Amino acid sequence: MKFIVQLFEGKIVHDFTFELIKAQEYYHWLGNGDFDIIYDDGNFDFENCPYLYELIPVGSVDYVSDFIKKYYPQCKEALVPLNVPECLFGFAGRWINNVYGPDDMCIFDHQRLLHGTCKKLYRKSLTKIKDESNGLYDYTISQNPFFGYQVSEEIDIESEWRVFVFHNEILYIANYSGDCTMFPDIDEIKKMVNIYKGEAPVAYTLDVGIRNDVTIIIECHRFFSCGLYGFHNLAKLPVMLSQTWYEMKNIDKLKGLN
Secondary structure (H helix, E strand, C coil), rough: CCCEEEEEEEEEHHHHHHHHHHHHHHHHHHHCCCCCEEEECCCCCCCCCCCHHHHHHCCCCCHHHHHHHHHHHHHHHHHHCCCCCCHHHHHHCCCHHHHHHHHHHHHHCCCHHHCCCCCEEEEEEEECCCCCCCCCEECCCCCCCCEEEEEEEEECCEEEEEEEECCCEEEEEEEEECCCCCCHHHHHHHHHHHHHHHCCCCCCEEEEEEECEEEEEEEECCCCCCCCCCCCCCCHHHHHHHHHHHHHHHHHHHHCCC
């Protein structure tokens, strides 16, 4: 494995990069084989790199996305946001739909809007991770289009947790926002993982929230550029990053094989 790590002004800034360095030391200590870490301060010579297609990019969403777009343009599908997978809509705890046209918005319960119980809808791009146009929009006064977005009603979430999943196995669950004493329903999380396993990536994060004592899904994300929030599995972290990257750069070949 050859990881190329993004630096910012010559510094490491991502928690997953710090953990990758610790994992390298751990692998060396075990004597089970090392892996390489190369650092990119913005001046790495990709064009003349003899092992370019062995590299596993580790950095921001933009850093990894740009690598895919430039060197694996046929695999841009790997950059499509997972958001809330349709098979998990039943765990959303709110109205949610992928909106491609007017009919997809018509099923929204307009009575809630008319009676003032829901004035804002959250939209998230169906094509770009962390798109700058994601966010809340006032549905009652705004004519902003919702086409091309996953749209859901605004709700209050009391506690948010990140679940780390590898080969459909839950490895770790961490609180990242809200009340850390409100624990999610593990059985509900297991149901989500089990339902999603037929189409899930090899490694991903599953963000869940707690609302009125009910555990609901917030979103999923392939295991790259993900905050770890204390996830510290040095043995599996490099493998998760490596297998995620293999899946992404071969998504055109692997599609339909699951």
